[in-house]
Amino acid sequence: MSPLPRALPRRDLLKLASGMVTAGALMGTSGCGLLGGSEDKQGGNAQVEKANLRIGGLPTSELAPLHLAVQNGHFKREGLTVEIINAPDGGTALTSTIGGDYDITFSSYVPIFAAQAKGGTKLKIVADCASSTPNTCMIMASPGARVHSPQDLAGKKIAISGAGTISELMVKASMKANSVDYSKVQWMPLGFPNMPNALKADQVDAAFVVEPFLTLSARDAGAIPVVDTATGPLEDLPLGGYVSTAKFADENPKTVAAFQRALESAVAEAQDRSKIEPLLPQFAKIDKETAAIITLLKMNFRADATRLERIPRLMREFGYIQNDVDVASMIVAPPQS
Known part of the structure; x- marks a missing residue:
């Protein structure tokens, strides 16, 4: 094996955010x-x-x-x-x-x-x-969004794979675990394949991404990791x-x-x-x-x-x-x- x-x-x-493929x-x-x-x-x-x-x-x-x-x-x-x-x-x-x-x-x-x-x-x-598992499900921010910490996510436009999916739930749970109010977040259902481009074009402030789109977002969009949602209570x-x-x-x-x-x-x-x-x-x-x-x-x-x-x-x-x-x-x- x-x-x-x-x-x-x-x-x-x-x-990876500085590289391009x-x-x-x-x-x-x-x-x-x-x-x-x-x-x-x-x-x-x-x-x-x-x-x-x-x-x-x-x-x-x-x-x-x-x-x-x-x-x-x-x-x-x-x-x-x-x-x-x-x-x-x-x-x-x-x-x-x-x-x-x-x-x-x-x-x-x-x-x-x-x-x-x-x-x-x-x-x-x-x-x-x-x-x-760690480093597989992450909230990543657009390089121009000035989002660097969980607290910066409050009231932001966040992409998820779809309304009422595990991606939305994990973002809410992660924000709550970090004592961040998620009630005013603008949820943007995009589908995972569209997220790297949406981050690159600053169409959203942040996105919940999974592999392989996590790596693609870092490489192609210069997206910045903000919260690893697969750690702590959600591991x-x-x-x-x-x-x-x-x-x-x-x-x-x-x-x-x-x-x-x-x-x-x-x-x-x-x-x-x-x-x-x-x-x-x-x-x-x-x-x-x-x-x-x-x-x-x-x-x-x-x-x-x-x-x-x-x-x-x-x-x-x-x-x-x-x-x-x-x-x-x-x-x-x-x-x-």
């Missing part, structure tokens, strides 16, 4: 495997009820195991053909899943638990995805997972189990950074040099109710939901290895 490069400390991010177009890609088994009229085969899956995703580094599962045949071995469709943010991807456009989607946990708390369409968590916070409607999970138990087995195998393989680093330029559209230095989130598979309950607790604290969420009942237990 190849050793993971050391996380870039804050001082090195400041150094070409990031390329930040648009998502799709991947598909090969179908295993004979397909019937309902789209199933001898292994699963539904063989062709549309999976919602984002062009962010934590989805590397999903792309690895496509490229290295983990899905193929389970009789699945997977197409990955990138959405602008997790909330949009979740809405598309509820509407039937995707079978399973990656989303941050905030929209997932918000939808569950409202009632209506019931959701099932198929797998966990990633949790925060190792579960960020997002894979979810389907309860109806899909109930009607396609073999398909869900096959997806889980493939993803678990890919997550295990992804612990070797050399396996996923070559994929980052493909689906995150970054250059090889950037892929080599970005800090990766902690990649997970098994959804644990105790860990995930941290999110609904924070959501209640900040007024995102009013009712408790039974997290344990949402989790689809993975098949025994």
Whole structure:
């Protein structure tokens, strides 16, 4: 197993702000495997009820195991053909899943638990995805904004991936932890790929960015790190997972189990950074040099109710939901290895 490069400390991010690289177009890609088994009229085969899956995703580094599962045949071995469709943010991807456009989607946990708390369409968590580690989720400031500390963020225009997402929640929680009033912040939903350019053009004062856009913001926009939101009370916070409607999970138990087995195998393989680093330029559209230095989130598979309950607790604290969420009942237990 190849050793993971050391996380870039804050001082090195400041150094990156003076450098320039070409990031390329930040648009998502799709991947598909090969179908295993004979397909019937309902789209199933001898292994699963539904063989062709549309999976919602984002062009962010934590989805590397999903792309690895496509490229290295983990899905193929389970009789699945997977197409990955990138959405602008997790909330949009979740809405598309509820509407039937995707079978399973990656989303941050905030929209997932918000939808569950409202009632209506019931959701099932198929797998966990990633949790925060230092230098992976950061509030960065535009070089012309004169924002240098958490206190400077009060009343500023801050970009987030989407309204009601984990990015908004983490900014609020980080500002509160630093005794900063967030009530007058101007929230700007932009989507992660648009944030480096928005910072460079001074369209926003600050932005909540994750990798690879954190490194791109420092290099291409000269953005300044202000708050590492993945430290202190938010360290190792579960960020997002894979979810389907309860109806899909109930009607396609073999398909869900096959997806889980493939993803678990890919997550295990992804612990070797050399396996996923070559994929980052493909689906995150970054250059090889950037892929080599970005800090990766902690990649997970098994959804644990105790860990995930941290999110609904924070959501209640900040007024995102009013009712408790039974997290344990949402989790689809993975098949025994």
